[in-house]
Amino acid sequence: MENIKMENEMLKTKLQSYNTLNTFYHETRQEIASLSQQICMKDNVIADLKARLGRYEKTAVNLEGEEPLLFGPSKSLFENLCKEISKYKRKLHDVEKQSSQQLETCKLEIQQLQQVVREKDQEIGRITLRPQHEKDLEIQRLQRSLAERERAQATRAVLCSSLAEEADQLRAQLGATVGVCQELLRRLEAKKHEGGDPKESHTHPQKSGQHTESTDGAHLNRLVCELQEENKVLKQRVAYVESLNAKWQKYDMSREEYVKGLCQRLKETSPLPGLGKANPGLLQQEILRLNQQLEEKMLECSKMGRELEVRKRDKEHIQMLEHQVLTYVDDFKSERADRERAQSKIQDLEEEVMRLKLQLRAQDAKDAAGTCRAHTSCRKSAHQSETAEAPPRKTQDQPGKKRSSGQSTQASVRTERKGTTDLQCPRCLTSYGDDQTGEFLKHCTECANL
Structure with a gap:
């Protein structure tokens, strides 16, 4: 519950x-x-x-x-x-x-x-x-499991105590080996100091004893190496035992908490028949x-x-x-681009119209100068040759005809050029007057859209 x-x-x-x-x-x-x-x-x-x-x-x-x-x-x-x-x-x-x-x-x-x-x-x-x-069977089963856990805890406690005693013994052995190693090191240092102050008078008798000292030093070195290895092994065993001890302590704590929880559950489940x-x-x-x-x-x-x-x-x-x-x-x-293109075309056409107007004015000036020269030449020829009047009159009539024909051709050119001054669509070639610019622009935009 x-x-x-x-x-x-x-x-x-x-x-x-x-x-x-x-x-x-x-x-x-x-x-x-x-x-x-x-x-x-x-x-x-x-x-x-x-x-x-x-x-x-x-x-x-x-x-x-x-x-x-x-x-x-x-x-x-x-x-x-x-x-x-x-x-x-x-x-x-x-x-x-x-x-x-x-x-x-x-x-x-x-x-x-x-x-x-x-x-x-x-x-x-x-x-x-x-x-x-x-429910009673469940409670009995939980009690049996609790008793088994208590027995396991007791055995683990015995094992932990034995491991602690073994760790103490190993620590004592380690201290004894450390003392022996220190004693051997002191002896080696003393022998080195004694062998480092030789005298010239004792050189010959000491040569015979050098071999024995070297053998003793090698033996001591071997002993020191063995003791150091044994010290390392003992340290490793001590660390292993300490880690095991820590693990057992953690396990005991978790087990105690679990047992407390089981006890609490048993206490809570005991009044179940009344609460059901x-x-x-x-x-x-x-x-x-x-x-x-x-x-x-x-x-x-x-x-x-x-x-x-x-x-x-x-x-x-x-x-x-x-x-x-x-x-x-x-x-x-797209409409804006078409308008811009139409505007550029209109500007080009206006520039072309202005250029043609300038050409027309220049051509008119040239024609006027040509007619004046023709009149002066005719007057001089009339004063010089009075006897031959008939042929010059014919010749004078011919320039008049030529002048009239030239003027008519100029008028036709002017009318044609005036016709070219009208606004004309570049696509469908429809022409508009100068006073129909709005209609011309609308027509250009419609043609561009088509």
Whole structure:
């Protein structure tokens, strides 16, 4: 029963966490609603801008002696609108991702809660159906396991005491070996000091004893090496024994805690026959409450699914509007390019007209100078030759005819050049007068669009 209470407390804590998740979910819903309102506001702004573009589309003001002024939306406006749309699109994508993640976590937690509720129902059923003698058997089994653990603890305590005694003996042996090693080192140092002060008078008798000293030194070195190795082995054994002792101590502490827990369980399970009649009602109430919370979570999941569908539809609508805006921007750019090309063609034609006018003026000046020279030459010939009047008259009549024919040809050239001064479309070659510049510009834009 204590385990069931603990698990119920754990479930309560989980429900508190679910409540916090629910609050987070409501906050995200509020944020989504605010974002949808902002999207609606942006859609209204886009519609307003589209209406403005429709009003200002293809409007121009023609001034005398200046280029026509075209009114239209600025490029920065479209760029800002596209940036805002992309920003809100990213926000919407992030919110959808968070909501989908929360939905998945809620579904997993609901499944876990359902599994826990089923397990609790099964456990409660087993507890209610279990007879009293089975409970007594369970208590006896726990008591036997406790006695076995106590016996194992006693044997481990004996082993630990024996290991501690062995460790003390090893420490004593280690101290004795350390003392022997120190004594041998002192002897070696004394012999080195004695052998380091030789006299010249004793060189000959000492040669015979050098061999014996060298053999003694080698023997002592071997002994020192053996003692050092034995010291290392003893240190390793001491470290191993200390590690074993620490492990046994940890095991004893954990075992004592486990035994205390078992005793506490036995004390708590001993009054079970009296409590078995009152607890099933509380357990049933807890199960009903958990089932209600589970149904609420399922309803919230269904609501979240519907909201996700609404968001998907809104997303599709936003994508459609973005596509429309992009197509409108492309059309505007193409129209602007066509207008610029038409304007450049108009400027080229105006320059050509000015050049032709200058050529006409120069040609008129040349023609006037030629006629004056012809008159002066005719007068001189009339004063010089009076006898031959008939042929010169014929000759004078011929220049007059030539002059009249030249003037007629010049007039025709002028009329042709005046005809060329009319505005003419470079594609379909339709001509307009100088006072029809507006119609000519509209015709050029229509031809460029076609």
